Amino acid sequence: MSRLTGWWVGRSSAAKVELYTRWTFHFFALLEIAAIGGVPLAQKERSPLGLPLALALGLLVCVHAVLTAVLSSRALDWIAGRRERPVRPATAVVALTAAGALTAIVLRATGVLADGSVAASIVTGTITFSLGALVLCMDRVRHMLYVAPLAALTTGAVVAVMGIGPAEAAGYAVGILFSGGGLVAACGFSGWLMKVVWELERSRELKARLAVAEERLRFGRDLHDVMGRNLSVIALKSELAVQLARRERPEAVDQMIEVQRIARESQREVRDVVRGYREADLRVELEGARGVLNAAGITCAVDSVELELPAEVRSALGWVVRETTTNVLRHGDPSRCTITLRGEEGSVLLTVENDGVKDGVEDGGREVPGPRVGGSGLAGLRERLSAVAGSLEAGPAEGGTFRVRARVPLPGTGSVSGATASVSGAGTAEGSGADDGAGSGSGSGAGLVSARPPAEREAS
Known part of the structure; x- marks a missing residue:
């Protein structure tokens, strides 16, 4: 049983939060494919192009979901401090989302998509999931707050310009504002939570390293205090004993006896320091x-x-x-x-x-x-x-x-x-x-x- 659960219990708290967050965004990709990719196939009879157009739109949604999942994964790595900000994947997601949404709006305006629900689901869905991934690439809350309203106003304006009608344009804008705003809030909070948890994890590791460094300094200071003075005295008395011995003075023996006493005392003091450190x-x-x-x-x-x-x-x-x-x-x-x-x-x-x-x-x-x-x-x-x-x-x-x-x-x-x-x-x-x-x-x-x-x- 421990082998089955080791992949989870063996992780730190920060790693568990990251794993949960990462797989949540992977699940968003599957949700986008299941919820939006099947809509064109379900309504293919109402389109003059039929199955080919439905397959093309479904493929567009699948590619968009995969690219969004890649962006989310890269953004989470950036939040955890493992790579640079994923600017290129974010740009690719924005370009693909804009192209796909504009294509669906044009098909709706020209009557190719007679059913407005198909265009609405593709446009609203792809933009919503894109906003959830893009907000992970932002580090300021103020910028996150502007994302959903800006996308809603832009989409509503494009729909109105294409002549689809003000009511439908307002529906696009309101749908993106609420669905995109909700996902932006959830994704932004998830990214912030993961960032805070990893910062706490690094703080714990830093505190442990500081404790090690502090203890090394303490031990070095104690050893210096014990040995510094005694070694200096031993050096001076040994030099004095050498000078006295060269002059054949009997005091050289007394000095060497004193050196021996200090050396033994230093040995005892070092043992006390080590004993206090290890006991x-x-x-x-x-x-x-x-x-x-x-x-x-x-x-x-x-x-x-x-x-x-x-x-x-x-x-x-x-x-x-x-x-x-x-x-x-x-x-x-x-x-x-x-x-x-x-x-x-x-x-x-x-x-x-x-x-x-x-x-x-x-x-x-x-x-x-x-x-x-x-x-x-x-x-x-x-x-x-x-x-x-x-x-x-x-x-x-x-x-x-x-x-x-x-x-x-x-x-x-x-x-x-x-x-x-x-x-x-x-x-x-x-x-x-x-x-x-x-x-x-x-x-x-x-x-x-x-x-x-x-x-x-x-x-x-």
Whole structure:
């Protein structure tokens, strides 16, 4: 079943909106052929030319429908920013529409089309569908508002000049004004909606890249602050020791001892920086996940209690939150998520549940719903939890959701020092956690933001 629906669920929200919009305009082409192309054939007995004229007019409508569909597709690509504005296809559509409408009006004026409904359907229909495609090539609402009234007045004036009659000319104008105006409004709104959705999608990607760049700058700044001064001192004292050694002064030994001490101190400080960058704290990770996923527009509820947990347990559970959050940003498409932390029966239980199920992920040889990734995210999380005698379970849950449960036993029962706090925000966590980045924690914005100290995140 996942293979049948993968072409849809595997797309982003912007891609889904574009696919729906694009196929709607393709359906317009079929609608034009079915609704207008068959009219001349149905009324061929009333024309002196009979079947040949009916086939010619039907072919004209079919060619116009195909060209309009091509223009709509090119215009949607332009809206999405993939190509230039389709000026040439738009010009071709205008020329073909004008030629076809004028031909039908001339045939009606000369009496070849005795039935006025044939000419009216061809003229009104082709102009209406043309306006729907042309409005996608415009970027100003003011220009869109002028399209339907201008086409209606022009068509009515041409019909009146051809001597068909003011009543019929007014009918042409009113028909184009209302039908064309309605389609222009619908198509203009569809194009605007697709443009906005793609801009939001690009904003999300840009925000993720900015988070990566910000974290790199933070790490570089911390490393520079730690190593810059110490390396300068080491260089100066080493130079001094060289000069003293050349003079056979005993103070050179003291200077080298000082260099050795500073080098060891620098090594310890670098380890502290790296450890602070790679370790995960549960409270910080919960806040970071909620903040990062807020940009994704996913409804999240974080339900936790304050537990007295050892540092290694907090770090292990923090990794679970970080990795599952990272994976849903990469692979999931959920609308809601729940993160729950509870203490029960001498252990602490962290549950991450979301509805962003996609393809299958192998869990111990068993295929379950979740992002299909060839990495070792689940194995990496289990290794981290096994270090504190914990366990990890991942699999489908009730209601079509995916659930990850991390359970870690505690040396004691664990005292609850605060009431349950429910926080509503925007964020999620992908249930499977199956990703190549399980061992790094810096694969996406979730790990990056959560690795920052609270004070620094508040300052930024």
